[in-house]
Amino acid sequence: MEAQQSPLQSPDLEARSPWSTHAGVPFVQVGPVPAAINGTIRLPGSKSLTNRALLIAAMAKGTSRIEGILRSDDSYWCLDALARLGIKVSLHGDTAEIEGCGGSWPVPSGELYVGAAGTVARFLPAMLAAGNGTWTVTGSKRMSKRPLAPLLDVLSGLGATITYKHAGQGLPLELEARGLQGGSAVLPASASSQFMSGLLMAASYAREPLSIRMDGSTVQPGYVQLTLDMMGDFGIFPVMADQGRTLHVPTGVYQGCTLRLEPDVSTCCYFWALAALTGGCVRTPHINAFRSRQPDMEMLDILERMGCTVLRGADYVEVQGAQRLKGGFTVSMHRWSDQTLTLAALAPFADGPITLTDAAHIRHHECDRISAICSELRKLVIQVDERPDGLTVYPGQPKPALVDPHDDHRMAMSLSLLAVKAEGIRIADPGCVSKTCPDYFERLAQLGVPVQFTSEGE
Ligand SMILES: O=C(O)C1=C[C@@H](OP(=O)(O)O)[C@@H](O)[C@H](O)C1
Numbered sequence: 001m002e003a004q005q006s007p008l009q010s011p012d013l014e015a016r017s018p019w020s021t022h023a024g025v026p027f028v029q030v031g032p033v034p035a036a037i038n039g040t041i042r043l044p045g046s047k048s049l050t051n052r053a054l055l056i057a058a059m060a061k062g063t064s065r066i067e068g069i070l071r072s073d074d075s076y077w078c079l080d081a082l083a084r085l086g087i088k089v090s091l092h093g094d095t096a097e098i099e100g101c102g103g104s105w106p107v108p109s110g111e112l113y114v115g116a117a118g119t120v121a122r123f124l125p126a127m128l129a130a131g132n133g134t135w136t137v138t139g140s141k142r143m144s145k146r147p148l149a150p151l152l153d154v155l156s157g158l159g160a161t162i163t164y165k166h167a168g169q170g171l172p173l174e175l176e177a178r179g180l181q182g183g184s185a186v187l188p189a190s191a192s193s194q195f196m197s198g199l200l201m202a203a204s205y206a207r208e209p210l211s212i213r214m215d216g217s218t219v220q221p222g223y224v225q226l227t228l229d230m231m232g233d234f235g236i237f238p239v240m241a242d243q244g245r246t247l248h249v250p251t252g253v254y255q256g257c258t259l260r261l262e263p264d265v266s267t268c269c270y271f272w273a274l275a276a277l278t279g280g281c282v283r284t285p286h287i288n289a290f291r292s293r294q295p296d297m298e299m300l301d302i303l304e305r306m307g308c309t310v311l312r313g314a315d316y317v318e319v320q321g322a323q324r325l326k327g328g329f330t331v332s333m334h335r336w337s338d339q340t341l342t343l344a345a346l347a348p349f350a351d352g353p354i355t356l357t358d359a360a361h362i363r364h365h366e367c368d369r370i371s372a373i374c375s376e377l378r379k380l381v382i383q384v385d386e387r388p389d390g391l392t393v394y395p396g397q398p399k400p401a402l403v404d405p406h407d408d409h410r411m412a413m414s415l416s417l418l419a420v421k422a423e424g425i426r427i428a429d430p431g432c433v434s435k436t437c438p439d440y441f442e443r444l445a446q447l448g449v450p451v452q453f454t455s456e457g458e
């Protein structure tokens with residue numbers, strides 16, 4: 001029998017794009033798996049790389065060809081905003097050809113909707129501010145509550161005029177752009193690395209060189225490195241100083257180029273976890289295990305620590321599961337916090353408790369992720385201790401329940417991992433995976449995981 005339920009949160013369906021899946025499907029029942037899961041899974045490009053590449057290509061001089069883009073809600077809203085700005089993009093499957101505007105947006109006014117995409121909400125305002133025009137920027141209900149003020153304060157200091165449409169310094173807002181002055185800026189980076197990435201991407205279009213100092217301890221600094229790498233691909237090379245805390249960005253215009261994007265390592269992690277949980281073997285091609293800079297590559301070290309075998313190649317990663325997963329350790333999630341939920345879902349099946357720390361900022365992601373995963377694990381009768389910056393999950397066998405992903409793709413994908421090893425777990429609102437992996441449940445099914453979409457009462 002399912003445990004007693006609390007009411008489900010209603011998702012913000014306006015943020016689901018034409019690329020989303022499972023509209024109106026209330027539940028999905030996943031698992032249990034009858035045997036080890038073995039297979040090869042080819043995933044599309046990283047969300048982080050896709051939205052960086054699309055936006056930088058739009059600002060560049062000349063045409064860019066971006067191969068292997070992700071087609072999901074987050075990239076849809078990025079492309080939608082670019083179309084409204086007058087950028088010509090042609091899409092052929094997973095290849096985008098983009099005619100860059102060289103820094104002056106062809107349509108200098110209008111309304112731009114960023115959906116629930118943190119990458120678009122934090123990168124686009126900076127890139128708009130580097131041009132000339134007046135735009136209204138709106139986003140999903142949750143995105144309107146997520147932190148944005150530190151970036152907007154710096155953009156105002158550099159020349160933009162920002163008017164907030166609601167109380168507080170967030171979306172929706174009107175941004176009047178007159179180009180960015182150069183000079184120096186101090187950017188608080190402890191709530192999100194995306195502020196720094198956004199400002200960096202726009203900085204070379206300032207009138208003078210801009211030096212940006214990161215204030216406080218930067219969360220997930222690896223994403224700033226991804227930004228610097230992508231800027232380099234388009235010909236702009238900031239210089240680091242002060243042990244990486246300050247970046248000097250020269251003036252200059254991005255040059256259009258051709259790029260093939262690496263698959264999304266954050267999404268790979270769910271499939272690696274599937275191998276770990278079932279004692280199976282999952283291979284993900286086209287990841288360079290020695291050179292990939294995607295922060296969630298750190299998951300592989302933890303899977304090894306849990307007893308899995310990881311094969312690393314120049315063009316693949318393969319994870320082989322363990323007979324019994326090992327626990328009894330603490331991990332700092334400061335550098336790769338998107339996988340906090342994945343580890344919390346693996347933890348009940350380990351032989352000792354697992355403590356996840358240094359992730360207070362994920363309370364401001366797609367939902368309050370620490371509170372949400374604790375509440376859903378408790379519905380499954382798994383013992384958890386919640387702390388301000390993380391949680392401890394104790395070993396246990398999940399009981400049947402209906403669980404709520406809180407309109408968060410990573411909650412849904414992580415809850416599906418718990419369901420793989422238990423009877424009778426249903427997940428509400430399966431379509432929320434569309435933010436980064438619209439065909440997630442179909443991919444599980446292709447690998448042999450029982451997946452059934454159901455409606456109430458079935
Ligand atoms: O720059 C990026 O592409 C991202 C940065 C991180 O966000 P925060 O630094 O806001 O935590 C990460 O969680 C997100 O999924 C992607």
Ligand SMILES: C=C(OP(=O)(O)O)C(=O)O
Pocket residue numbers: 116117118119338365366410436
């Ligand atoms: C935090 C995430 O996304 P966003 O880019 O919206 O911040 C995420 O994908 O886990």
